[in-house]
Structure formats: structure tokens, C-alpha cells
Amino acid sequence: MLTFLLGRLAQAVPTLIGTSVVVFLLVHMTGDPALLMLPPDAPRSQVEAFRASLGFDRPLIVQYGDFMRGIARGDLGESFRFREPALGLVLQRLPATVQLAGLAVLLASLIGIPLGVLSATARGSWIDAFARGAFFLGQGIPPFWLGLMLMVVFSVQLGVLPSSGRGTIAQLVMPVTTLTVFLTASLARLARGGMIQALQQDYVRTARAKGLGSRSVLFKHALRNTLIPVVTMIGLQIGHLLGGAVVTETIFAWPGVGRLVVDAVHARDFPIVQAAMLVIVTLFIAVNLVVDLVYGLLDPRILYE
Amino acid sequence: MRHLVRTIVAVGLLAVLASGAAQGPREQTAVVAINIDSSSMNPWLSTTITDKHVVTHLFDTLLMRAEDMTVQPHVASAYRPVDDTTWEFELRDDVFFTNGEQLTAHSVAFTVAHFRDPDLNAPSIAQFALIERVDVIDDFTFRFVTSRPFPALPALMTEFWIVPEGYTAEVGGQTLGVAPVGSGPYTLAQWVRDERIVLEANPDHWNGEPAVRFVEFRVVPDQNTRIAQAQTGEADIVAQVPAESIPLLERSGRVRVAEAPGPRAYFLTLNTRHDTPLRDVRVRQALNYAIDVDAILEFIFEGRGIPLASLLTPEQFGHDPSVEPFGYDPERARELLAEAGFPAGFGIRMEAPTARYPKDVEVAQVIAAQLGAVGVDVDLSIVEWGTYIGQFRAEDGPPIFFLGWSIPTFDPDSILTPLLTTGHTYDRFEDPELEALIAQARSTVDADERRALYSEVQQLTRELAPMVYLYQLTELYAVSERLDWQPRADERIYLWTASLHD
Numbered sequence: 001m002l003t004f005l006l007g008r009l010a011q012a013v014p015t016l017i018g019t020s021v022v023v024f025l026l027v028h029m030t031g032d033p034a035l036l037m038l039p040p041d042a043p044r045s046q047v048e049a050f051r052a053s054l055g056f057d058r059p060l061i062v063q064y065g066d067f068m069r070g071i072a073r074g075d076l077g078e079s080f081r082f083r084e085p086a087l088g089l090v091l092q093r094l095p096a097t098v099q100l101a102g103l104a105v106l107l108a109s110l111i112g113i114p115l116g117v118l119s120a121t122a123r124g125s126w127i128d129a130f131a132r133g134a135f136f137l138g139q140g141i142p143p144f145w146l147g148l149m150l151m152v153v154f155s156v157q158l159g160v161l162p163s164s165g166r167g168t169i170a171q172l173v174m175p176v177t178t179l180t181v182f183l184t185a186s187l188a189r190l191a192r193g194g195m196i197q198a199l200q201q202d203y204v205r206t207a208r209a210k211g212l213g214s215r216s217v218l219f220k221h222a223l224r225n226t227l228i229p230v231v232t233m234i235g236l237q238i239g240h241l242l243g244g245a246v247v248t249e250t251i252f253a254w255p256g257v258g259r260l261v262v263d264a265v266h267a268r269d270f271p272i273v274q275a276a277m278l279v280i281v282t283l284f285i286a287v288n289l290v291v292d293l294v295y296g297l298l299d300p301r302i303l304y305e
Numbered sequence: 306m307r308h309l310v311r312t313i314v315a316v317g318l319l320a321v322l323a324s325g326a327a328q329g330p331r332e333q334t335a336v337v338a339i340n341i342d343s344s345s346m347n348p349w350l351s352t353t354i355t356d357k358h359v360v361t362h363l364f365d366t367l368l369m370r371a372e373d374m375t376v377q378p379h380v381a382s383a384y385r386p387v388d389d390t391t392w393e394f395e396l397r398d399d400v401f402f403t404n405g406e407q408l409t410a411h412s413v414a415f416t417v418a419h420f421r422d423p424d425l426n427a428p429s430i431a432q433f434a435l436i437e438r439v440d441v442i443d444d445f446t447f448r449f450v451t452s453r454p455f456p457a458l459p460a461l462m463t464e465f466w467i468v469p470e471g472y473t474a475e476v477g478g479q480t481l482g483v484a485p486v487g488s489g490p491y492t493l494a495q496w497v498r499d500e501r502i503v504l505e506a507n508p509d510h511w512n513g514e515p516a517v518r519f520v521e522f523r524v525v526p527d528q529n530t531r532i533a534q535a536q537t538g539e540a541d542i543v544a545q546v547p548a549e550s551i552p553l554l555e556r557s558g559r560v561r562v563a564e565a566p567g568p569r570a571y572f573l574t575l576n577t578r579h580d581t582p583l584r585d586v587r588v589r590q591a592l593n594y595a596i597d598v599d600a601i602l603e604f605i606f607e608g609r610g611i612p613l614a615s616l617l618t619p620e621q622f623g624h625d626p627s628v629e630p631f632g633y634d635p636e637r638a639r640e641l642l643a644e645a646g647f648p649a650g651f652g653i654r655m656e657a658p659t660a661r662y663p664k665d666v667e668v669a670q671v672i673a674a675q676l677g678a679v680g681v682d683v684d685l686s687i688v689e690w691g692t693y694i695g696q697f698r699a700e701d702g703p704p705i706f707f708l709g710w711s712i713p714t715f716d717p718d719s720i721l722t723p724l725l726t727t728g729h730t731y732d733r734f735e736d737p738e739l740e741a742l743i744a745q746a747r748s749t750v751d752a753d754e755r756r757a758l759y760s761e762v763q764q765l766t767r768e769l770a771p772m773v774y775l776y777q778l779t780e781l782y783a784v785s786e787r788l789d790w791q792p793r794a795d796e797r798i799y800l801w802t803a804s805l806h807d
Contacts, residue, residue, distance in 0.1 A: 030691065031692050031694075034698075035698060039432075040731060041720075042431045043728050043729055044730060047698065092498060163533050163534055164530055253523075253526060265691070
């Protein structure tokens with residue numbers, strides 16, 4: 001187990017270095033923060049002086065070397081716009097993102113998996129038909145449209161929910177719903193498909209034949225085997241949402257990582273983009289590791305040696 | 306397995322309960338919905354319009370533009386030119402920063418040293434380059450000495466925020482940006498990044514305590530959401546309202562739509578640095594005749610705007626109304642193209658940004674179609690803003706590009722010099738006569754003489770057509786019925802003269 005963890009940690013290092021190269025090159029190849037920050041009447045001489053003060057007059061490879069040296073010291077640079085350490089700015093936004101992503105995934109799992117199971121056990125019935133229609137719709141509705149429709153109904157027409165911001169539970173309802181609808185639908189579809197397949201397996205028939213209660217067959221035998229792809233999906237979605245649910249965060253003015261990154265990309269605030277990407281990739285790696293460990297819990301045949 | 310679920314639920318609940326913050330009471334708070342958070346509250350590090358809204362509440366400027374855009378005394382009670390290169394300012398003796406420091410002539414001298422400090426690396430200081438030094442005469446009198454005659458200096462002093470010497474020297478410019486101490490009508494009460502900036506009225510302000518006790522700048526990045534907040538009454542001011550939202554807003558019964566001329570001139574820059582047909586003045590004139598600016602205003606902006614005859618909007622110093630816009634004349638355009646040797650037209654590339662200016666993509670597409678109608682086959686690219694302006698560092702850039710330009714000083718030198726004289730990022734046209742005229746106007750102190758020179762500049766730029774002049778737009782604001790506030794032609798949102806009622 002320990003060897004496995006150490007091995008995974010060792011694998012994370014090249015992944016992070018690879019990410020840093022790609023992100024560094026991508027952000028440095030488009031746009032120019034000096035022109036974006038300076039007023040348009042700045043003479044060329046001032047533009048060049050400003051670029052030099054940010055270190056852009058040096059070869060890209062030297063700038064990258066500096067960046068890596070900074071990382072080794074835990075210093076991801078200072079935001080051009082805010083003139084504050086970029087890592088701190090990213091970490092400040094992380095709780096808001098974790099809150100939104102965590103709640104959405106939690107709710108989606110608690111609703112979506114049982115719905116999928118229900119739909120699978122009642123396969124072919126009107127419940128199943130209705131549920132399938134709902135899953136299809138839930139996955140098909142784009143979040144920006146759903147978010148705006150929720151706002152029109154609950155903020156503008158009914159006046160019961162605040163349309164933006166973070167701080168109260170009322171402010172959570174619409175952004176969480178917007179994210180949850182899509183997630184629930186996709187988890188439910190996955191759970192339904194998995195369950196239908198599992199219920200046709202020999203081991204389920206055997207379990208039934210030896211007289212186990214239907215509840216025990218359903219949850220101990222069929223569901224447990226279905227959960228592996230579902231957990232994979234949950235892991236992927238958590239990783240994805242931690243990178244910021246940009247559309248939802250923007251519509252509801254949710255102060256998360258996604259918005260910070262998008263603003264930073266627009267302003268070509270390289271240090272923030274770089275710091276955010278490294279944080280997000282690190283979290284993604286961590287979530288993947290947790291998912292792998294959960295596989296072991298679900299299926300004792302999966303051993304990490 | 307059950308344990309895992311329980312842990313996840315616990316973490317989730319904790320995350321819900323962990324947030325929560327205090328604000329001023331809603332009935333005493335005017336809420337302004339803004340699209341992006343402030344980046345720094347140090348006025349000399351400010352870059353965006355949001356930054357300027359906020360810092361002008363926190364810091365006093367030497368002079369202040371009144372609602373009619375005339376330059377009025379503020380912290381400086383009087384000013385006069387001593388000679389062509391010296392301006393004397395007198396300061397009020399009752400201005401204090403909120404940490405108790407008094408605002409004096411020494412604060413002004415310190416402010417200049419502060420924004421010139423290379424460690425601060427302030428972005429917006431090019432316009433102050435002509436100020437050579439500050440001579441402190443006594444505590445409340447000082448002189449700006451300029452390296453050349455500088456008639457636009459008073460106009461520029463409306464953008465001269467004074468910072469406290471003791472505090473700034475102690476904490477540094479970066480900290481001043483997060484924990485600002487100024488002498489302005491408001492103080493910073495709360496700043497939650499990417500959420501809100503809450504300002505509280507300064508009861509000891511020399512100009513009297515503002516009537517609105519709290520001002521909240523609330524960050525709402527999505528335009529639809531800002532409009533929704535005006536409808537619900539969550540926001541009291543929403544700027545840059547698109548014309549098509551007006552009926553929606555008026556139906557809500559809570560909001561009035563107020564308007565003011567916008568500070569921006571929109572135009573197409575014609576790059577004459579390369580060997581293209583644009584080098585021929587007849588071609589440039591033809592392009593001006595080929596575009597139906599009135600139709601663009603009517604059909605895209607519901608008639609809210611006016612066509613321009615030059616780079617100057619009517620609010621700017623020296624705008625000459627006798628210089629008239631080209632007007633739409635496709636016949637004339639075809640004739641001019643034929644005279645220039647392009648009877649069958651020509652093909653050319655044009656670039657426009659997206660999500661930068663109101664309806665920028667729509668306008669660019671209409672322009673491309675209208676130019677196509679006279680035989681100029683436009684290859685239009687729509688480019689994201691950061692990438693778009695990144696390419697102007699090199700001297701080439703696309704042959705035709707779309708820009709909007711606003712001037713906080715309302716002094717035409719701030720638009721003419723960077724666009725029509727060499728050495729600037731967006732200059733793509735050279736004419737020695739024009740350049741000499743602009744240089745002469747920029748250093749002529751006598752206002753009437755200067756106005757006459759700008760008249761000549763406007764006539765010459767209409768004739769030479771270095772740009773395709775488009776329009777100035779009327780800016781629309783949604784303002785709640787409970788707030789007594791008027792928009793300004795400089796786009797600034799100031800609340801110290803506003804009041805709230807039920």
C-alpha cells in the first residue's frame with residue numbers, strides 16, 4: 001500500500017512538470033500583459049520599459065527557468081494586476097469552489113445513483129420511461145440557460161432567491177441546482193446502465209437462487225459492482241468542477257477559482273494562470289488517487305501492492 | 306462505505322456553514338453592480354474603470370470635473386499659470402487624511418515622487434511625463450514646472466489623486482492598494498475579493514458628509530445577471546445597459562433608464578505603414594463614404610449615438626461642430642476608388658475584437674458588408690481582446706482594425722498624439738503637416754488660439770482620413786427609483802452627491 005502511494009506520488013512529479021511547461025508556453029505565446037495594463041496612450045518606450053520590468057524582455061527559456069526556480073522555493077510569482085502572490089489569490093478562491101463542487105457532487109450522488117437504480121429495477125415501466133426522459137433532459141440542458149431560467153423565475157419573477165453572491169444558504173440554491181441537474185442526470189444514466197447489466201449477470205441469478213432477499217441482491221451484489229464506473233465518473237467530475245465551473249460561477253457571480261482564472265486569462269495575468277493550473281492539476285491528481293483507493297474498498301480483488 | 310458517505314456529508318455541511326459575512330444595512334446602501342473586481346485601491350496602480358470609480362471615492366483629486374464636465378476647484382481651491390511652463394496651485398487648509406495626516410503641498414510633492422518610484426512600476430503615468438518638478442512654496446501653495454508648455458495640465462489634475470506621505474512611506478504602495486488611507490468622501494469598510502467592495506461615508510470630509518452612508522460595488526460579471534439585479538432591486542446602478550433591455554427594465558416599475566453621452570470615440574484605424582491601397586487618400590475617403598454610420602446607429606444601437614467627423618467627441622476641448630461627418634455616399638465612394646485606380650475594388654483584411662465594445666462583432670460584420678457593396682472585399686477576423694492588442698506591439702498589425710478610445714481628461718491631445726504622431730502603440734499614419742499642427746496645439750497655452758489649432762486639426766484629419774470615423778454612443782444606465790443619481794459623460798460613477806429615499 002505504502003509502495004503504491006509512493007509510486008503514485010513519484011508519478012505526479014512528471015505530470016506537474018509537464019503541465020507547467022505546457023501552461024507556461026501557452027500563456028506566454030498569446031497576448032501581452034503590458035499592452036493590456038498600460039493605458040492606450042502609453043508611448044512605445046514606456047511599453048518596452050514596462051515589459052522589461054516584468055521580465056518579458058528575456059528569452060522564454062530564461063523566464064521558464066526563473067519560474068521553475070520559484071516553484072522549488074514555493075513561490076509561484078506575483079500577480080501583475082493585484083501585485084500579490086499568485087498562489088495566495090488562488091487559494092483564497094478555493095473554498096468557494098470546493099463548496100460549490102462538493103455540494104453539487106454530493107447532491108448529485110445522493111439523488112442520481114438511487115434514481116438510476118430505481119429506473120433499472122423498474123426497467124420498461126412508466127417510471128423508467130419518465131426517468132429516462134428526465135435524465136436525457138438534465139444532460140441536454142446547457143448550464144448557462146438553466147442558470148438564467150432559474151434566475152428569471154426565482155429572482156426576477158418570484159423574488160425569493162438572491163441572484164448572485166456568496167455567504168448565505170439562499171445564495172447557494174441556484175448555482176448548486178444548476179450544476180447538480182447535469183451531474184445527477186449523468187450519474188443516474190451511468191448507474192442505470194450498470195445496474196441493468198449487473199442484474200443480468202450469473203452471480204445475481206445465483207444469489208437469487210440461493211434465496212437471498214431482493215434488497216441484499218440489489219445492494220450487496222449488483223450495486224457494488226456497478227459503482228466502479230460511477231465512482232470513476234464522480235472523481236472526474238470533482239476534478240473538473242475544482243477547475244472551476246466557469247459558466248455557473250460567472251452567471252451567479254460566485255467568487256471561485258474558475259472566474260479568477262478566466263479573468264486572469266483575459267488580462268494575461270500569467271502568474272495567476274500558472275498558479276491556478278498547478279493547484280488544479282495537483283487536486284486532480286489527488287482526487288484520482290482517492291478514486292483508486294475507493295476502487296479497493298468496493299472490490300477487494302483490487303489490491304495495491 | 307457508509308463511513309465514506311458520512312464523511313462526505315460532514316465535509317459538505319461544513320463548507321456550507323463556513324461562509325457568511327456582514328454588510329451595511331440595505332436601506333442605507335447604494336449598490337453598484339460592476340463587471341470586474343478592483344485590482345488595486347492605490348490610485349497610481351489603478352487600471353480599469355472600476356478601479357477609478359473606487360479610488361476617487363477614497364482619495365481626493367486636486368481638481369474635479371463637475372457634472373457638466375467643466376474643471377472645477379476641489380482640494381486645490383485655485384490655480385493659475387505663472388508663465389508658459391509654470392502652474393501655481395493653492396490648496397485648502399482643511400483637508401485631512403483619515404489617519405489624521407494633513408493634506409499639504411508636501412503631500413502633492415510626495416505623490417509625484419510616489420508614482421514615479423520605479424519600484425512601484427505605475428502603469429498610467431505617461432500623461433504626467435511633462436511635469437518636471439513640484440516646487441513647494443509654502444504648506445498650501447506649490448508650483449508644477451513643466452518641461453514644455455502644457456495647457457492640458459489642469460484637465461489632467463482631475464486624475465491626480467493625492468496619497469498620504471507618512472502612511473504610504475511606512476507601508477508601501479502595494480499595501481496602500483489593499484488597505485487604502487485617503488482624504489476622500491468615503492473610506493473602505495470591507496473588501497471581499499471578487500464579491501464586493503463596501504465603502505462607508507467619511508463624516509469628517511471637508512466637503513461635508515455624503516448623504517449615502519454606504520456604497521457597495523458588487524462584482525457581477527454576467528451582463529444578464531446585472532440586468533436581473535436592476536429588475537429585482539438588488540442593484541441600484543447598472544452601467545452599460547444594452548438598448549434592447551430597456552422595455553424589460555421599465556416594466557419592472559423599480560428602475561428608470563438614465564443616459565449620458567459616452568466618453569469613447571469609435572473608429573477604424575487604417576494602417577498606412579504597408580504597401581496597400583490604404584496609402585491613397587482617395588481610398589481612405591472612399592471607405593469613409595462607403596459606411597452608413599447612421600444605419601449602424603439606428604439598427605444596432607436603436608438610434609442611441611451620433612456619427613463622428615473626427616476623433617473628437619463633442620464633449621472634448623476644441624471640438625468643432627462645423628466639421629461634418631462624411632455621410633453615406635456609396636456613389637462617391639465608387640468614384641473615388643475608380644480615381645485611385647481601383648474601379649473593380651480590392652481585397653483587404655480587417656480585424657475586430659469580440660466582447661470588448663458594445664456589439665463589436667455585429668458592427669464589424671455590417672461594416673464588412675457595406676465595404677463589400679462598393680467593391681472592397683473585406684476578409685474579417687474576430688479576435689479575443691488580449692490577443693488582438695498583443696499584435697500591436699510590433700509596428701504592423703492588420704491593415705484595418707476597430708478601436709474605441711476614451712479620454713478621461715477630455716483633452717484632444719490624449720487621443721491625437723498617440724494615434725497620429727509616431728512612437729505610439731496604435732499609430733499607423735504619418736503626415737508631417739498634421740504632426741506639426743498637433744505638436745503646436747499641445748503646447749499652446751492660450752485657450753482660444755489652441756481651440757483654433759484644433760479646428761484646423763479636425764479639418765485636416767477629415768481631409769486626410771487616416772481613420773474611418775464611426776460614432777460616439779449614448780451610454781445607458783439602469784438606476785433604481787430609490788436613488789437620486791445622474792450618470793456623467795466621463796462614465797465615472799460617483800455617489801457622494803447622490804441620495805437615497807424610500
